[in-house]
Amino acid sequence: MRSVIDILDLSTEEIDELIETALDIIADGKKYSEKCKGKKLATLFFEPSTRTRLSFEAAMYELGGQVLGFSDSGSSSASKGESVSDTVRVVSCYADIIAMRHPKEGAPMVASMKASVPVINAGDGGHNHPTQTLADLLTIKREKGAFEGITVGFCGDLKFGRTVHSLIGALSRYKNVSFVLISPDELTVPSYIKKEILDAKNIKYYETTDLEKAMPELDILYMTRVQRERFFNEQDYIRLKDSYILTPEKLKNAKEDMCILHPLPRVNEISVAVDEDPRALYFKQALNGKYMRMALILKLLEVQ
Amino acid sequence: MIINPIENGIVIDHIKAGKGMQLYNILHLGELSCSVAIIKNANSVKLGKKDIIKIDEVIDLDLDIIGYIDPGITVNIIRNGVNEKRVNIEAPERITNVIKCKNPRCITSVEQELPHVFKLTDRENMVYRCIYCESKAK
Numbered sequence: 001m002r003s004v005i006d007i008l009d010l011s012t013e014e015i016d017e018l019i020e021t022a023l024d025i026i027a028d029g030k031k032y033s034e035k036c037k038g039k040k041l042a043t044l045f046f047e048p049s050t051r052t053r054l055s056f057e058a059a060m061y062e063l064g065g066q067v068l069g070f071s072d073s074g075s076s077s078a079s080k081g082e083s084v085s086d087t088v089r090v091v092s093c094y095a096d097i098i099a100m101r102h103p104k105e106g107a108p109m110v111a112s113m114k115a116s117v118p119v120i121n122a123g124d125g126g127h128n129h130p131t132q133t134l135a136d137l138l139t140i141k142r143e144k145g146a147f148e149g150i151t152v153g154f155c156g157d158l159k160f161g162r163t164v165h166s167l168i169g170a171l172s173r174y175k176n177v178s179f180v181l182i183s184p185d186e187l188t189v190p191s192y193i194k195k196e197i198l199d200a201k202n203i204k205y206y207e208t209t210d211l212e213k214a215m216p217e218l219d220i221l222y223m224t225r226v227q228r229e230r231f232f233n234e235q236d237y238i239r240l241k242d243s244y245i246l247t248p249e250k251l252k253n254a255k256e257d258m259c260i261l262h263p264l265p266r267v268n269e270i271s272v273a274v275d276e277d278p279r280a281l282y283f284k285q286a287l288n289g290k291y292m293r294m295a296l297i298l299k300l301l302e303v304q
Numbered sequence: 305m306i307i308n309p310i311e312n313g314i315v316i317d318h319i320k321a322g323k324g325m326q327l328y329n330i331l332h333l334g335e336l337s338c339s340v341a342i343i344k345n346a347n348s349v350k351l352g353k354k355d356i357i358k359i360d361e362v363i364d365l366d367l368d369i370i371g372y373i374d375p376g377i378t379v380n381i382i383r384n385g386v387n388e389k390r391v392n393i394e395a396p397e398r399i400t401n402v403i404k405c406k407n408p409r410c411i412t413s414v415e416q417e418l419p420h421v422f423k424l425t426d427r428e429n430m431v432y433r434c435i436y437c438e439s440k441a442k
């Protein structure tokens with residue numbers, strides 16, 4: 001019985017396998033419409049995240065399975081003080097697989113230690129969100145054909161952005177991937193990621209504050225939001241916020257086939273005028289998330 | 305300074321200077337009824353300065369805790385005045401309920417009954433991380 005708590009719980013071979021399954025689902029979804037007949041997914045969302053929950057639920061329905069669960073802790077036993085351990089022990093009696101979101105870091109790990117069914121981490125605070133990374137990887141694979149040799153620019157809040165950290169970790173396992181880390185000085189990638197991943201693996205990267213200057217090099221531009229509350233003072237925020245908002249003008253010097261990704265929800269970091277650009281792939285990325293969740297559910301349930 | 309040699313007991317030697325008291329506390333040596341001596345800043349060929357703890361009784365020691373505090377420590381078991389056994393300490397792969405995770409966003413901060421488990425993720429630099437939230441032990 002396997003659980004997936006961290007993207008690095010999956011080997012690159014397993015990720016390849018999941019991508020292959022997802023591509024097959026995209027090619028012929030009908031073939032999969034009864035694969036999980038009679039199986040139940042429990043979505044245990046101790047904090048609301050409508051998009052992620054709907055994606056998991058849609059994934060299970062498209063596999064012919066059923067879904068039960070709760071969508072915020074107010075309506076669950078957790079509000080009565082029940083522990084994560086007890087909740088998943090009970091839910092293990094009713095469901096064949098669990099997708100769990102929790103505001104506290106490590107809660108899905110606790111769940112996986114106590115559950116008798118596989119647990120998928122659907123986001124634990126600012127820590128891990130492996131199925132988001134799977135969505136990112138499928139999107140890159142579909143658009144670029146391979147991970148090897150690509151240059152990925154991450155832009156925005158690189159200090160607290162867990163999706164950025166996970167994707168850096170996942171892509172660092174492929175050959176000749178290089179990174180451009182674009183952020184205000186206040187929000188650079190934490191030093192342990194530079195030391196333990198980038199330097200340790202001899203990965204080519206540089207840091208800059210200038211998005212437009214870096215633009216022509218990028219094969220992928222991964223946008224994240226710069227949040228007001230991350231700044232010590234309001235002036236710094238006002239001074240910096242616009243430089244990390246993506247507009248059609250800033251895309252002038254971008255490659256014709258660059259991909260713009262964003263984990264969503266977007267607030268204002270990508271101007272809506274960019275949505276019409278064929279390089280804007282963030283909605284497709286959300287759809288890819290559903291396919292990867294389907295592939296992951298199949299894998300963890302060991303459905304052939 | 306002279307502390308009488310012990311007949312039956314334990315000498316915890318080669319403790320990095322300054323860590324003796326921390327080790328004394330974490331091993332709960334204050335709760336023992338036998339005599340316990342902490343020698344601070346003793347001269348050491350190997351370390352320059354070191355701390356030493358002498359316990360006047362052979363007790364069960366948690367070697368994992370000692371290895372977590374400082375894997376350079378040596379533990380000598382003395383019986384009938386002779387050094388019967390010298391135990392070399394290694395940094396343990398995992399420690400349970402020795403230290404607490406201090407990350408306020410960690411699940412252990414709200415679920416009190418969970419064991420606080422840390423695993424060794426970098427032996428060279430002695431980095432321990434919480435198994436739940438991966439925060440570094442401080």
Ligand SMILES: [Zn+2]
Binds near residue numbers: 435437
């Ligand atoms: Zn922790």
